[in-house]
Amino acid sequence: MLEHSIIEELINFYNHSFTIIDKHEKVIYWSDRASEIFNMEKSEVIGKDIKEIFAEDKLAILQTLRNNEVIEKKQHMATKSIYVNLKSVPIIIEGKVEGAIVSEIDVTEQKRQEEEIEQLKNQVSFLTDNVKQLKNEEHFKNIIFKSSIMENLKNQIKRAAKTNANILITGETGVGKELFAQSIHNSSETSGEFIPINCGAIPKHLFEAELFGYEKGAFTGANKEGNKGKLELAKDGTLFLDEIGDMPLDMQVKFLRVLQERKYFRLGGKKEVSTHFRLVSATNKSISELLNSDDFRSDLLYRINVLNIHIPPLRERPDDIESLFYYYLYHLSKKYQTELRYADHSLLNNLRSYHWPGNVRELINVAERLVIFSNEDQLNNNIFDQYLVEVGQSDKTLSVPNLSENLNLKDYIHKVEAEYIKYIVDQNDHNIEKSSHDLGISRPTLYSKMRKFQF
Numbered sequence: 176m177l178e179h180s181i182i183e184e185l186i187n188f189y190n191h192s193f194t195i196i197d198k199h200e201k202v203i204y205w206s207d208r209a210s211e212i213f214n215m216e217k218s219e220v221i222g223k224d225i226k227e228i229f230a231e232d233k234l235a236i237l238q239t240l241r242n243n244e245v246i247e248k249k250q251h252m253a254t255k256s257i258y259v260n261l262k263s264v265p266i267i268i269e270g271k272v273e274g275a276i277v278s279e280i281d282v283t284e285q286k287r288q289e290e291e292i293e294q295l296k297n298q299v300s301f302l303t304d305n306v307k308q309l310k311n312e313e314h315f316k317n318i319i320f321k322s323s324i325m326e327n328l329k330n331q332i333k334r335a336a337k338t339n340a341n342i343l344i345t346g347e348t349g350v351g352k353e354l355f356a357q358s359i360h361n362s363s364e365t366s367g368e369f370i371p372i373n374c375g376a377i378p379k380h381l382f383e384a385e386l387f388g389y390e391k392g393a394f395t396g397a398n399k400e401g402n403k404g405k406l407e408l409a410k411d412g413t414l415f416l417d418e419i420g421d422m423p424l425d426m427q428v429k430f431l432r433v434l435q436e437r438k439y440f441r442l443g444g445k446k447e448v449s450t451h452f453r454l455v456s457a458t459n460k461s462i463s464e465l466l467n468s469d470d471f472r473s474d475l476l477y478r479i480n481v482l483n484i485h486i487p488p489l490r491e492r493p494d495d496i497e498s499l500f501y502y503y504l505y506h507l508s509k510k511y512q513t514e515l516r517y518a519d520h521s522l523l524n525n526l527r528s529y530h531w532p533g534n535v536r537e538l539i540n541v542a543e544r545l546v547i548f549s550n551e552d553q554l555n556n557n558i559f560d561q562y563l564v565e566v567g568q569s570d571k572t573l574s575v576p577n578l579s580e581n582l583n584l585k586d587y588i589h590k591v592e593a594e595y596i597k598y599i600v601d602q603n604d605h606n607i608e609k610s611s612h613d614l615g616i617s618r619p620t621l622y623s624k625m626r627k628f629q630f
């Protein structure tokens with residue numbers, strides 16, 4: 176009897192709770208500390224099937240019993256409002272699993288404080304970005320970045336802007352080609368205007384009139400007074416030809432002549448018009464794709480691509496994601512008159528690891544959804560998860576490195592290894608024990624690889 180009391184005292188001496196179930200999954204022991212953490216008396220619990228007390232998917236102890244495995248979890252959500260660190264081990268008698276025991280410590284308050292610290296860190300990071308942006312040169316104020324890749328690119332653009340050389344900006348959709356074209360114009364201090372044309376959006380038969388303008392009565396349906404073309408509007412300014420790869424072939428010949436001679440005729444016009452403008456073009460296609468294409472003249476390509484500015488996709492500069500996200504979150508919160516809310520750690524991680532095929536444009540859309548639909552004080556994964564389902568990206572598929580990256584064998588294997596480890600760890604909900612088991616490596620090795628691959 177005395178022994179029994181001493182053991183009880185010892186069990187309740189520390190802050191850990193203890194719960195024991197038998198092989199039929201019934202609770203046979205429930206410590207005083209368990210009663211305190213979960214606010215349930217022994218009488219309500221002992222003898223009951225543990226699944227009647229907690230949701231089955233939250234029960235590490237059941238996994239232990241059923242699979243004969245030791246489980247350790249940090250900040251495990253035991254109920255909707257309680258977080259615990261836990262360790263659960265099987266009870267083995269004569270080689271058979273006869274039950275399982277779980278010990279838990281309530282870390283709800285710790286988690287709350289960590290979240291608060293994280294919010295504050297986010298605020299500091301957001302404010303630091305803002306200060307950096309204020310210090311940014313006038314012409315680049317609305318271009319947000321943190322990565323060194325983009326810092327280098329900005330310096331390259333500043334140098335290019337000082338010249339009058341033709342610039343071709345390449346990069347996937349939504350990376351900011353037009354934004355950069357505009358800042359090239361702004362920083363080149365020309366007296367004229369920035370005139371954009373989307374070559375993919377103009378019907379073929381209207382292209383010439385749009386670019387060169389026309390005299391009155393030049394064709395049926397034309398404006399009676401005639402019309403200025405974009406070339407004329409861009410005089411002493413910047414002509415921005417977006418999607419230049421979509422320019423019709425016959426126009427390419429005519430435009431090449433303009434670039435060579437700086438002279439052209441308006442449609443229906445007899446007098447040659449001289450022009451002076453800076454040319455910035457942009458395309459989603461790669462230079463080699465344009466060179467190999469029958470639909471694009473290589474002589475024109477050489478002319479327009481005196482200086483090439485390549486803007487890398489967002490997934491290749493994950494350091495920019497958080498700054499861009501908060502920048503747009505801030506502006507969208509103002510637009511929708513809601514308070515600026517910050518994202519939790521897990522959402523930020525997921526935003527960083529998503530591959531953003533639509534680049535910054537897609538990130539802005541996601542920020543807008545979060546501002547409009549999130550109900551919580553802190554933005555979390557719920558809305559983003561729904562978005563990933565919608566765009567068919569919800570399953571954490573294992574991606575292999577792109578062959579066009581031209582990696583050598585060592586770097587390729589390195590990338591595959593990193594992807595596979597990340598995939599397994601994600602699949603196991605960051606359970607290191609289980610992940611190291613699945614990967615067939617020890618826990619220390621897994622930890623060291625995770626450090627090496629920085630996740």
Ligand SMILES: Nc1ncnc2c1ncn2[C@@H]1O[C@H](COP(=O)(O)OP(=O)(O)OP(=O)(O)O)[C@@H](O)[C@H]1O
Pocket residue numbers: 317318319320346347348349350351352353354355417459499535536539
């Ligand atoms: N670094 C950046 N900082 C702030 N906003 C950005 C940045 N990059 C892109 N954006 C924003 O993302 C959106 C898409 O950018 P933009 O239209 O310039 O892309 P694009 O490369 O020209 O796309 P497309 O090829 O589809 O025309 C715009 O709203 C732009 O303001």
